[in-house]
Amino acid sequence: MRPIAVVPLSATPHPNASRERLRADVLVVGDGVVGLATALAVARAGGSCRILGRTIAGAASAASAGLLAPSIGAADPPIRAFMRAARDRYPDWVHWLAERTGIEVTLSRLGIIEVGSRKLESDAPESEAMLLDDAALASLEPSLATASAVLYPHDGFVDNLRLLAAMREAVRCEWSIDVAEGRVAMIEPGRHACSVTTEDGRKQEGDTVVLAAGAWSALISGVPRPIPVEPVRGQMLQLAGCPLAHAVSSADAYLVPRGDSTIVGSTFERVGFDSSTTSNALDHLHRAATSLLPSLAGADVLSTWAGLRPLTPDGLPVLGRDPDFDRVVYACGHGKNGILLAPITAECVAAMVAGATLPIDIRAFDIMRFG
Numbered sequence: 071m072r073p074i075a076v077v078p079l080s081a082t083p084h085p086n087a088s089r090e091r092l093r094a095d096v097l098v099v100g101d102g103v104v105g106l107a108t109a110l111a112v113a114r115a116g117g118s119c120r121i122l123g124r125t126i127a128g129a130a131s132a133a134s135a136g137l138l139a140p141s142i143g144a145a146d147p148p149i150r151a152f153m154r155a156a157r158d159r160y161p162d163w164v165h166w167l168a169e170r171t172g173i174e175v176t177l178s179r180l181g182i183i184e185v186g187s188r189k190l191e192s193d194a195p196e197s198e199a200m201l202l203d204d205a206a207l208a209s210l211e212p213s214l215a216t217a218s219a220v221l222y223p224h225d226g227f228v229d230n231l232r233l234l235a236a237m238r239e240a241v242r243c244e245w246s247i248d249v250a251e252g253r254v255a256m257i258e259p260g261r262h263a264c265s266v267t268t269e270d271g272r273k274q275e276g277d278t279v280v281l282a283a284g285a286w287s288a289l290i291s292g293v294p295r296p297i298p299v300e301p302v303r304g305q306m307l308q309l310a311g312c313p314l315a316h317a318v319s320s321a322d323a324y325l326v327p328r329g330d331s332t333i334v335g336s337t338f339e340r341v342g343f344d345s346s347t348t349s350n351a352l353d354h355l356h357r358a359a360t361s362l363l364p365s366l367a368g369a370d371v372l373s374t375w376a377g378l379r380p381l382t383p384d385g386l387p388v389l390g391r392d393p394d395f396d397r398v399v400y401a402c403g404h405g406k407n408g409i410l411l412a413p414i415t416a417e418c419v420a421a422m423v424a425g426a427t428l429p430i431d432i433r434a435f436d437i438m439r440f441g
C-alpha cells in the first residue's frame with residue numbers, strides 16, 4: 071500500500087482550476103466526506119459540480135475513527151436498514167475509488183465486537199449479530215480483558231484518512247468537478263437558480279445548492295429555514311501497537327486498528343466550536359483503552375486530536391430538498407455516522423438532482439420533522 075499525505079483540497083494546484091466554469095449545475099457547500107462524495111456522485115450521474123470548501127479546525131471527517139457500525143446503538147428498524155444499506159455500499163465504493171485514483175482504502179468487514187453485552191437487540195437478524203462465549207471471544211481477540219461480547223459480523227471500519235485522500239484525488243481527476251476555495255457566507259435560493267456568496271464577496275450561481283457544511287451548516291445565512299445542527303466534540307488518541315484484528319466497542323470507549331497502531335475514541339461534549347483536547351478526557355480514554363487491552367498500558371501515545379460532529383436533536387441526518395425552495399438540498403447533520411452514511415447520502419442527492427428515483431426511502435430525514 072503506498073503512503074498517502076492528507077492535504078486540504080485547496081493546497082495543491084487543481085488540474086481543473088484553469089477551466090473554472092462560470093456556472094455549475096450543482097454548488098456543494100462543504101468539502102468533508104459528505105460534500106466530496108456528493109460531488110463525485112453528481113459527476114457520475116452526468117452533472118457538473120463546484121465544491122466550495124474552506125478548511126476549518128475541527129472538521130469531522132479527518133477526525134473520525136472510521137467505524138462502519140450500523141448495528142451498534144438504538145435505532146428504529148427502517149433507520150437500521152438504511153445504515154446497513156450504507157455499510158454494504160462500502161466495498162464497491164472503495165473499489166471504485168481505487169480504480170480511479172490508485173489509492174487503496176483499508177476496509178475491514180471482519181465485524182465489530184461490542185463488549186459488556188450479553189444480549190442481542192430484538193431487531194437483530196441472526197446473520198447480523200452473534201453472542202460470543204468466553205472461548206469464542208478469546209479465540210477472536212486473545213488480548214481483550216473481558217468475557218461477554220456480541221459480534222456484529224458484517225460491520226467494520228474504514229481508514230478515513232485514506233478515504234479522504236482517495237476522494238480528494240478522485241475529485242482532482244474529475245473534469246466535471248471544480249473546486250473553489252472559500253467559506254460560504256450566504257445562500258440565495260431562487261425559483262430558477264441559486265447563488266452562494268463567499269466571505270470575500272465572490273458570488274457563484276448554480277441550478278442547485280447542496281448544504282454539506284458539517285457542524286457549521288447552521289451558520290450560513292439565507293438558508294430557507296433554521297438548520298438544527300450543533301457541534302459535538304469528540305476527542306481521540308492514537309496508541310502505538312495494535313493487538314486487535316477487530317474494532318471493539320464498549321460503553322466507555324471504542325478501539326479501532328489502524329496499521330501498527332490503535333485509535334481510541336471518543337468523548338461526546340457540547341462545547342460549541344472548540345476543537346481543542348483536554349488532558350482529563352484523554353486520560354479517561356487512555357484508562358478505558360488499557361482496561362480493555364492491558365497490553366497497551368505502556369504504549370506510546372502517538373497523537374491526540376478532536377473533531378466536531380454535526381449533530382441534530384434526534385441524531386439523524388437532514389437529507390432532502392427544502393420543501394419551499396427545491397433548489398436547496400440538505401445533506402448535513404450526520405452526527406456519529408457520517409463516514410458510514412456518506413456514500414449513500416451522495417447517491418440519494420445525485421438521484422434527486424438528476425430527477426431519478428431515489429435508491430432508498432429517505433423520508434425519515436426530512437428537515438420538516440423539526441417543524
Ligand SMILES: Cc1cc2nc3c(=O)[nH]c(=O)nc-3n(C[C@H](O)[C@H](O)[C@H](O)COP(=O)(O)OP(=O)(O)OC[C@H]3O[C@@H](n4cnc5c(N)ncnc54)[C@H](O)[C@@H]3O)c2cc1C
Binds near residue numbers: 133335
Ligand atoms: C471524534 C469523532 C469520531 C467519529 N467517528 C466516526 C465513526 O467512527 N464512524 C462514522 O461513520 N462517523 C464518525 N464520526 C462522524 C463523522 O466524522 C461525521 O459525521 C462526518 O465526517 C461529517 O462529514 P461532513 O462532510 O458533513 O462534515 P465535515 O467533515 O466537518 O466537513 C464539513 C466541511 O465543510 C467546511 N465548511 C464549513 N462551513 C463552510 C462554509 N460556510 N463554506 C465552505 N465550507 C465550509 C468545513 O471546513 C469542513 O471541511 C466521528 C466524528 C468525530 C468528531
